[in-house]
Amino acid sequence: MSTGFCIREREEGGGTKCGRWNPTSEQVKVLTELFSSGLRTPSTDQIQRISNQLSFYGKIESKNVFYWFQNHKARERHKRRRLSFHHHGVEDNNNHNHNHTTINLSNSSTQSFAELYSEPEKVIETLQLFPLNSFGESESESESSEKMSRVHANDQCRDTNYNNNMFSYTMGENNDHPPLDLRLSFM
Amino acid sequence: MSTGFCIREREEGGGTKCGRWNPTSEQVKVLTELFSSGLRTPSTDQIQRISNQLSFYGKIESKNVFYWFQNHKARERHKRRRLSFHHHGVEDNNNHNHNHTTINLSNSSTQSFAELYSEPEKVIETLQLFPLNSFGESESESESSEKMSRVHANDQCRDTNYNNNMFSYTMGENNDHPPLDLRLSFM
DNA sequence: TCTATATGAATGAAAG
DNA sequence: CTTTCATTCATATAGA
Numbered sequence: 017m018s019t020g021f022c023i024r025e026r027e028e029g030g031g032t033k034c035g036r037w038n039p040t041s042e043q044v045k046v047l048t049e050l051f052s053s054g055l056r057t058p059s060t061d062q063i064q065r066i067s068n069q070l071s072f073y074g075k076i077e078s079k080n081v082f083y084w085f086q087n088h089k090a091r092e093r094h095k096r097r098r099l100s101f102h103h104h105g106v107e108d109n110n111n112h113n114h115n116h117t118t119i120n121l122s123n124s125s126t127q128s129f130a131e132l133y134s135e136p137e138k139v140i141e142t143l144q145l146f147p148l149n150s151f152g153e154s155e156s157e158s159e160s161s162e163k164m165s166r167v168h169a170n171d172q173c174r175d176t177n178y179n180n181n182m183f184s185y186t187m188g189e190n191n192d193h194p195p196l197d198l199r200l201s202f203m
Numbered sequence: 204m205s206t207g208f209c210i211r212e213r214e215e216g217g218g219t220k221c222g223r224w225n226p227t228s229e230q231v232k233v234l235t236e237l238f239s240s241g242l243r244t245p246s247t248d249q250i251q252r253i254s255n256q257l258s259f260y261g262k263i264e265s266k267n268v269f270y271w272f273q274n275h276k277a278r279e280r281h282k283r284r285r286l287s288f289h290h291h292g293v294e295d296n297n298n299h300n301h302n303h304t305t306i307n308l309s310n311s312s313t314q315s316f317a318e319l320y321s322e323p324e325k326v327i328e329t330l331q332l333f334p335l336n337s338f339g340e341s342e343s344e345s346e347s348s349e350k351m352s353r354v355h356a357n358d359q360c361r362d363t364n365y366n367n368n369m370f371s372y373t374m375g376e377n378n379d380h381p382p383l384d385l386r387l388s389f390m
Numbered sequence: 391t392c393t394a395t396a397t398g399a400a401t402g403a404a405a406g
Numbered sequence: 407c408t409t410t411c412a413t414t415c416a417t418a419t420a421g422a
Protein backbone atom coordinates (compact mmCIF):
# COMPACT_ATOMS: atom_id res chain seq x y z
CA MET A 17 0.00 0.00 0.00
CA SER A 18 1.05 3.42 -0.63
CA THR A 19 3.93 2.54 -2.69
CA GLY A 20 3.20 5.52 -4.65
CA PHE A 21 1.30 8.51 -3.85
CA CYS A 22 -2.29 8.43 -3.40
CA ILE A 23 -3.82 10.42 -6.06
CA ARG A 24 -7.02 11.69 -4.91
CA GLU A 25 -9.64 11.53 -7.40
CA ARG A 26 -10.68 14.80 -8.72
CA GLU A 27 -13.99 14.54 -10.17
CA GLU A 28 -14.58 16.79 -12.95
CA GLY A 29 -18.20 16.45 -12.93
CA GLY A 30 -20.71 15.87 -10.29
CA GLY A 31 -18.39 14.28 -7.93
CA THR A 32 -19.34 13.46 -4.52
CA LYS A 33 -16.30 13.79 -2.55
CA CYS A 34 -14.07 16.57 -2.94
CA GLY A 35 -12.75 18.33 -0.06
CA ARG A 36 -10.27 20.84 -0.92
CA TRP A 37 -8.56 21.61 -4.08
CA ASN A 38 -5.87 19.21 -4.97
CA PRO A 39 -3.73 20.75 -7.62
CA THR A 40 -2.33 18.70 -10.40
CA SER A 41 1.34 18.73 -10.98
CA GLU A 42 0.88 20.76 -14.09
CA GLN A 43 -1.02 23.35 -12.19
CA VAL A 44 1.62 23.51 -9.56
CA LYS A 45 4.25 23.76 -12.16
CA VAL A 46 2.70 26.72 -13.82
CA LEU A 47 1.97 28.44 -10.57
CA THR A 48 5.48 27.93 -9.45
CA GLU A 49 6.82 29.29 -12.64
CA LEU A 50 4.74 32.33 -12.32
CA PHE A 51 5.95 32.78 -8.82
CA SER A 52 9.50 32.32 -9.86
CA SER A 53 9.15 34.91 -12.43
CA GLY A 54 8.22 37.35 -9.83
CA LEU A 55 4.52 37.27 -9.50
CA ARG A 56 3.54 37.54 -5.91
CA THR A 57 0.21 39.11 -5.52
CA PRO A 58 -1.82 38.74 -8.65
CA SER A 59 -4.72 41.01 -9.10
CA THR A 60 -8.16 39.59 -9.25
CA ASP A 61 -7.99 39.96 -12.91
CA GLN A 62 -4.85 37.99 -13.18
CA ILE A 63 -6.16 35.44 -10.81
CA GLN A 64 -9.10 34.95 -12.99
CA ARG A 65 -7.01 34.45 -16.03
CA ILE A 66 -4.63 32.11 -14.38
CA SER A 67 -7.48 30.14 -13.04
CA ASN A 68 -9.05 29.89 -16.42
CA GLN A 69 -5.89 28.72 -17.94
CA LEU A 70 -5.22 26.21 -15.29
CA SER A 71 -8.64 24.79 -15.40
CA PHE A 72 -7.50 23.01 -18.44
CA TYR A 73 -5.46 20.76 -16.30
CA GLY A 74 -8.09 20.09 -13.79
CA LYS A 75 -10.65 21.57 -11.62
CA ILE A 76 -9.68 24.78 -10.07
CA GLU A 77 -11.27 27.91 -8.85
CA SER A 78 -10.06 31.40 -8.58
CA LYS A 79 -9.84 31.30 -4.90
CA ASN A 80 -7.47 28.41 -5.15
CA VAL A 81 -5.11 30.54 -7.11
CA PHE A 82 -5.55 33.32 -4.70
CA TYR A 83 -4.74 31.14 -1.74
CA TRP A 84 -1.91 29.50 -3.48
CA PHE A 85 -0.10 32.71 -4.00
CA GLN A 86 -0.84 33.90 -0.57
CA ASN A 87 0.44 30.75 1.02
CA HIS A 88 3.40 30.40 -1.17
CA LYS A 89 4.52 33.88 -0.54
CA ALA A 90 3.98 33.68 3.16
CA ARG A 91 5.77 30.40 3.48
CA GLU A 92 8.61 31.49 1.43
CA ARG A 93 9.05 34.35 3.73
CA HIS A 94 8.56 32.38 6.85
CA LYS A 95 10.96 29.83 5.72
CA ARG A 96 13.47 32.50 5.25
CA ARG A 97 13.02 33.75 8.66
CA ARG A 98 13.12 30.46 10.34
CA LEU A 99 15.98 29.31 8.36
CA SER A 100 17.91 32.35 9.08
CA PHE A 101 19.95 30.56 11.56
CA HIS A 102 19.75 26.96 12.12
CA HIS A 103 23.05 26.51 13.68
CA HIS A 104 22.72 25.21 17.06
CA GLY A 105 25.91 25.29 18.85
CA VAL A 106 28.87 23.61 17.55
CA GLU A 107 30.13 22.40 20.74
CA ASP A 108 30.83 18.83 20.49
CA ASN A 109 31.20 17.77 23.95
CA ASN A 110 30.07 14.39 23.12
CA ASN A 111 29.77 12.06 20.34
CA HIS A 112 27.10 14.15 19.05
CA ASN A 113 27.67 14.38 15.50
CA HIS A 114 24.91 16.58 14.56
CA ASN A 115 26.18 16.55 11.22
CA HIS A 116 24.23 19.20 9.71
CA THR A 117 23.29 17.49 6.65
CA THR A 118 21.71 20.45 5.24
CA ILE A 119 19.37 18.21 3.64
CA ASN A 120 19.56 20.16 0.61
CA LEU A 121 16.80 19.14 -1.58
CA SER A 122 18.64 19.99 -4.61
CA ASN A 123 16.76 17.48 -6.54
CA SER A 124 13.82 16.98 -4.42
CA SER A 125 10.58 18.67 -4.83
CA THR A 126 9.51 18.86 -1.33
CA GLN A 127 8.64 22.26 -0.21
CA SER A 128 8.48 23.54 3.23
CA PHE A 129 9.47 26.45 5.21
CA ALA A 130 12.82 25.59 6.31
CA GLU A 131 14.03 23.42 3.67
CA LEU A 132 14.08 23.87 0.07
CA TYR A 133 14.04 27.19 -1.27
CA SER A 134 16.32 26.11 -3.81
CA GLU A 135 16.39 28.94 -6.09
CA PRO A 136 13.89 28.02 -8.70
CA GLU A 137 16.24 29.34 -11.19
CA LYS A 138 14.00 28.11 -13.78
CA VAL A 139 13.65 30.72 -16.24
CA ILE A 140 12.16 33.97 -16.19
CA GLU A 141 8.89 33.30 -17.60
CA THR A 142 6.17 35.62 -18.19
CA LEU A 143 2.71 34.92 -19.00
CA GLN A 144 1.93 36.91 -21.94
CA LEU A 145 -1.23 38.31 -20.73
CA PHE A 146 -0.17 39.63 -17.50
CA PRO A 147 0.57 43.19 -17.15
CA LEU A 148 3.95 43.29 -15.74
CA ASN A 149 3.13 45.84 -13.27
CA SER A 150 2.03 43.28 -10.87
CA PHE A 151 5.20 41.51 -10.96
CA GLY A 152 6.85 44.35 -9.38
CA GLU A 153 6.27 42.97 -6.03
CA SER A 154 9.00 40.53 -6.04
CA GLU A 155 10.66 41.18 -2.86
CA SER A 156 14.24 41.36 -3.70
CA GLU A 157 14.97 38.13 -2.12
CA SER A 158 18.11 37.94 -3.99
CA GLU A 159 19.23 40.88 -2.12
CA SER A 160 20.62 42.28 -5.21
CA SER A 161 19.66 45.64 -6.30
CA GLU A 162 16.71 44.33 -7.99
CA LYS A 163 14.65 46.44 -10.15
CA MET A 164 12.45 47.13 -7.26
CA SER A 165 10.28 49.04 -9.50
CA ARG A 166 7.68 51.33 -8.32
CA VAL A 167 5.62 49.26 -6.11
CA HIS A 168 3.57 50.89 -3.56
CA ALA A 169 6.54 51.32 -1.46
CA ASN A 170 4.40 50.79 1.43
CA ASP A 171 3.26 47.36 0.84
CA GLN A 172 6.24 45.52 1.86
CA CYS A 173 8.49 47.91 3.40
CA ARG A 174 8.15 45.74 6.33
CA ASP A 175 10.31 43.04 5.08
CA THR A 176 12.87 45.17 3.65
CA ASN A 177 14.44 45.27 6.94
CA TYR A 178 15.32 41.80 7.60
CA ASN A 179 17.21 43.25 10.28
CA ASN A 180 15.06 41.34 12.54
CA ASN A 181 16.56 41.64 15.83
CA MET A 182 14.71 38.75 17.01
CA PHE A 183 17.68 37.36 18.63
CA SER A 184 18.65 40.50 20.13
CA TYR A 185 19.53 38.92 23.27
CA THR A 186 22.18 36.62 24.29
CA MET A 187 22.50 34.13 21.68
CA GLY A 188 23.98 35.49 18.67
CA GLU A 189 25.81 33.00 16.73
CA ASN A 190 27.98 31.44 19.19
CA ASN A 191 25.45 30.33 21.57
CA ASP A 192 27.14 27.47 23.07
CA HIS A 193 25.21 24.50 23.87
CA PRO A 194 22.74 24.94 26.55
CA PRO A 195 23.86 24.42 30.02
CA LEU A 196 22.00 21.28 29.89
CA ASP A 197 20.24 22.38 32.84
CA LEU A 198 17.68 24.16 31.04
CA ARG A 199 14.96 24.50 33.38
CA LEU A 200 11.60 25.85 32.81
CA SER A 201 10.83 28.82 34.70
CA PHE A 202 7.63 30.43 34.09
CA MET A 203 7.54 33.75 35.29
CA MET B 204 4.54 17.61 -5.86
CA SER B 205 6.21 16.24 -2.93
CA THR B 206 6.04 12.70 -3.85
CA GLY B 207 8.09 12.46 -0.81
CA PHE B 208 10.94 10.38 -1.78
CA CYS B 209 12.93 9.90 1.20
CA ILE B 210 16.17 11.56 0.83
CA ARG B 211 18.57 9.33 2.43
CA GLU B 212 21.44 10.94 3.90
CA ARG B 213 24.27 9.12 5.34
CA GLU B 214 25.38 10.07 8.70
CA GLU B 215 29.02 10.42 8.98
CA GLY B 216 28.97 8.27 11.99
CA GLY B 217 27.53 5.47 10.05
CA GLY B 218 24.03 4.41 9.50
CA THR B 219 21.59 5.83 7.14
CA LYS B 220 18.89 8.10 8.08
CA CYS B 221 16.03 9.60 6.41
CA GLY B 222 15.52 13.23 6.12
CA ARG B 223 12.84 13.08 8.67
CA TRP B 224 13.60 14.28 12.10
CA ASN B 225 13.54 11.63 14.69
CA PRO B 226 13.36 13.17 18.11
CA THR B 227 15.21 11.66 20.97
CA SER B 228 13.34 10.74 24.05
CA GLU B 229 14.84 13.63 25.91
CA GLN B 230 13.67 16.00 23.29
CA VAL B 231 10.20 14.59 23.39
CA LYS B 232 10.22 14.76 27.10
CA VAL B 233 11.04 18.40 27.18
CA LEU B 234 8.62 19.26 24.46
CA THR B 235 5.89 17.39 26.21
CA GLU B 236 6.62 19.12 29.42
CA LEU B 237 6.46 22.44 27.77
CA PHE B 238 3.21 21.49 26.23
CA SER B 239 1.74 20.35 29.43
CA SER B 240 2.85 23.51 31.00
CA GLY B 241 0.58 25.28 28.68
CA LEU B 242 2.70 26.24 25.80
CA ARG B 243 0.80 25.74 22.63
CA THR B 244 1.97 28.05 19.98
CA PRO B 245 5.46 29.20 20.61
CA SER B 246 6.62 32.26 18.84
CA THR B 247 9.43 32.18 16.41
CA ASP B 248 11.64 33.42 19.08
CA GLN B 249 10.66 30.75 21.50
CA ILE B 250 10.97 28.13 18.87
CA GLN B 251 14.49 29.17 18.31
CA ARG B 252 15.38 28.97 21.90
CA ILE B 253 13.75 25.66 22.40
CA SER B 254 15.46 24.36 19.37
CA ASN B 255 18.77 25.56 20.57
CA GLN B 256 18.30 23.96 23.88
CA LEU B 257 17.15 20.71 22.46
CA SER B 258 19.96 20.53 20.04
CA PHE B 259 22.01 19.40 22.89
CA TYR B 260 20.24 16.12 22.81
CA GLY B 261 20.56 15.62 19.16
CA LYS B 262 20.05 17.09 15.82
CA ILE B 263 17.08 19.30 15.54
CA GLU B 264 15.94 22.30 13.63
CA SER B 265 13.51 24.95 14.53
CA LYS B 266 11.01 23.80 12.04
CA ASN B 267 10.88 20.52 13.88
CA VAL B 268 9.84 22.31 16.99
CA PHE B 269 7.36 24.28 15.06
CA TYR B 270 5.81 21.21 13.55
CA TRP B 271 5.87 19.37 16.79
CA PHE B 272 3.72 21.93 18.48
CA GLN B 273 1.42 22.26 15.56
CA ASN B 274 0.89 18.58 15.39
CA HIS B 275 0.63 18.01 19.04
CA LYS B 276 -1.92 20.69 19.47
CA ALA B 277 -3.93 19.64 16.51
CA ARG B 278 -3.94 16.04 17.51
CA GLU B 279 -4.89 16.69 20.99
CA ARG B 280 -7.73 18.76 19.79
CA HIS B 281 -8.74 16.14 17.35
CA LYS B 282 -8.64 13.50 19.97
CA ARG B 283 -10.64 15.58 22.27
CA ARG B 284 -13.16 16.20 19.67
CA ARG B 285 -13.55 12.57 19.05
CA LEU B 286 -13.86 11.86 22.66
CA SER B 287 -16.19 14.61 23.37
CA PHE B 288 -19.02 12.30 22.79
CA HIS B 289 -19.16 11.22 26.30
CA HIS B 290 -19.62 13.29 29.26
CA HIS B 291 -20.85 16.59 28.54
CA GLY B 292 -21.55 16.27 32.10
CA VAL B 293 -20.22 18.00 35.05
CA GLU B 294 -17.38 15.83 35.78
CA ASP B 295 -15.42 18.14 33.76
CA ASN B 296 -15.40 20.51 36.55
CA ASN B 297 -13.58 17.90 38.23
CA ASN B 298 -10.09 18.58 38.78
CA HIS B 299 -7.65 17.13 36.49
CA ASN B 300 -4.10 17.06 37.24
CA HIS B 301 -2.78 18.28 34.09
CA ASN B 302 -1.66 21.65 34.79
CA HIS B 303 -2.47 23.29 31.65
CA THR B 304 -2.68 26.87 31.01
CA THR B 305 -3.91 28.87 33.71
CA ILE B 306 -0.49 28.50 34.83
CA ASN B 307 -0.67 32.02 35.39
CA LEU B 308 2.68 33.01 34.57
CA SER B 309 3.11 34.96 37.62
CA ASN B 310 5.96 33.56 39.43
CA SER B 311 3.45 32.28 41.77
CA SER B 312 3.30 29.27 39.67
CA THR B 313 4.87 26.95 41.99
CA GLN B 314 4.26 24.24 39.62
CA SER B 315 7.01 24.48 37.22
CA PHE B 316 6.38 20.97 36.29
CA ALA B 317 9.57 20.17 37.85
CA GLU B 318 7.44 19.24 40.71
CA LEU B 319 4.97 17.39 38.72
CA TYR B 320 7.55 15.57 36.93
CA SER B 321 10.02 15.06 39.54
CA GLU B 322 11.95 12.67 37.63
CA PRO B 323 14.78 10.93 39.15
CA GLU B 324 16.91 13.81 38.80
CA LYS B 325 18.27 14.01 35.46
CA VAL B 326 18.15 17.58 35.26
CA ILE B 327 15.68 20.01 36.21
CA GLU B 328 15.39 21.88 33.18
CA THR B 329 14.81 25.42 32.76
CA LEU B 330 14.44 27.26 29.67
CA GLN B 331 15.00 30.74 30.53
CA LEU B 332 12.63 31.78 27.98
CA PHE B 333 9.14 32.49 27.17
CA PRO B 334 7.70 35.84 27.24
CA LEU B 335 4.79 34.13 28.68
CA ASN B 336 2.33 35.71 26.50
CA SER B 337 2.36 32.64 24.49
CA PHE B 338 1.04 30.56 27.15
CA GLY B 339 -2.12 32.37 27.19
CA GLU B 340 -3.77 30.49 24.53
CA SER B 341 -4.84 27.61 26.53
CA GLU B 342 -7.82 26.52 24.79
CA SER B 343 -9.75 25.70 27.83
CA GLU B 344 -9.65 22.08 27.63
CA SER B 345 -12.73 21.53 29.58
CA GLU B 346 -14.55 23.65 27.21
CA SER B 347 -17.88 22.11 26.99
CA SER B 348 -19.49 23.39 23.92
CA GLU B 349 -16.83 23.64 21.47
CA LYS B 350 -17.06 26.52 19.27
CA MET B 351 -18.40 24.84 16.33
CA SER B 352 -18.49 28.02 14.52
CA ARG B 353 -15.67 26.86 12.52
CA VAL B 354 -17.55 27.75 9.48
CA HIS B 355 -16.38 25.17 7.30
CA ALA B 356 -18.04 26.94 4.64
CA ASN B 357 -19.06 24.60 2.00
CA ASP B 358 -16.26 22.37 2.22
CA GLN B 359 -18.15 19.50 1.19
CA CYS B 360 -18.38 18.89 -2.29
CA ARG B 361 -19.59 21.81 -3.89
CA ASP B 362 -19.52 22.88 -7.17
CA THR B 363 -21.99 25.46 -7.53
CA ASN B 364 -20.21 28.61 -7.64
CA TYR B 365 -18.85 29.72 -4.54
CA ASN B 366 -20.54 32.76 -3.79
CA ASN B 367 -17.38 33.84 -2.50
CA ASN B 368 -17.31 37.49 -2.72
CA MET B 369 -13.74 37.51 -1.97
CA PHE B 370 -13.29 38.51 -5.46
CA SER B 371 -15.35 41.17 -6.81
CA TYR B 372 -15.63 39.94 -10.24
CA THR B 373 -17.90 37.17 -11.06
CA MET B 374 -16.13 34.02 -11.30
CA GLY B 375 -19.20 32.32 -12.22
CA GLU B 376 -17.70 29.59 -14.11
CA ASN B 377 -14.61 28.75 -15.78
CA ASN B 378 -16.53 28.55 -18.85
CA ASP B 379 -14.86 27.00 -21.67
CA HIS B 380 -11.60 25.57 -21.08
CA PRO B 381 -9.13 28.16 -21.87
CA PRO B 382 -7.21 28.04 -25.01
CA LEU B 383 -4.53 26.35 -23.14
CA ASP B 384 -2.64 28.88 -24.82
CA LEU B 385 -1.19 30.03 -21.73
CA ARG B 386 2.19 30.34 -22.91
CA LEU B 387 5.09 31.63 -21.21
CA SER B 388 7.26 33.82 -23.14
CA PHE B 389 10.66 34.41 -22.02
CA MET B 390 11.94 37.78 -21.72
C1' DT C 391 6.50 -9.42 5.67
C1' DC C 392 2.45 -7.14 6.11
C1' DT C 393 -0.64 -4.22 8.64
C1' DA C 394 -1.85 -0.75 11.94
C1' DT C 395 -0.67 3.21 14.30
C1' DA C 396 2.00 7.21 15.76
C1' DT C 397 3.87 11.18 14.21
C1' DG C 398 6.83 14.27 11.16
C1' DA C 399 5.90 17.17 7.24
C1' DA C 400 3.25 19.70 3.88
C1' DT C 401 -0.24 22.64 2.37
C1' DG C 402 -5.09 24.26 1.30
C1' DA C 403 -8.13 27.30 3.63
C1' DA C 404 -9.11 30.82 6.73
C1' DA C 405 -9.00 33.79 10.54
C1' DG C 406 -6.83 37.76 12.54
C1' DC D 407 0.19 40.34 5.37
C1' DT D 408 0.68 37.04 9.39
C1' DT D 409 -0.70 33.23 11.99
C1' DT D 410 -3.46 29.40 12.93
C1' DC D 411 -6.45 25.45 11.83
C1' DA D 412 -7.68 21.21 9.49
C1' DT D 413 -6.60 17.57 6.64
C1' DT D 414 -3.73 14.91 4.21
C1' DC D 415 0.58 12.65 2.86
C1' DA D 416 4.63 9.93 4.12
C1' DT D 417 7.37 7.27 6.95
C1' DA D 418 9.18 5.11 11.17
C1' DT D 419 8.01 1.78 14.31
C1' DA D 420 5.30 -1.61 16.89
C1' DG D 421 2.53 -5.58 16.60
C1' DA D 422 0.61 -9.84 14.50
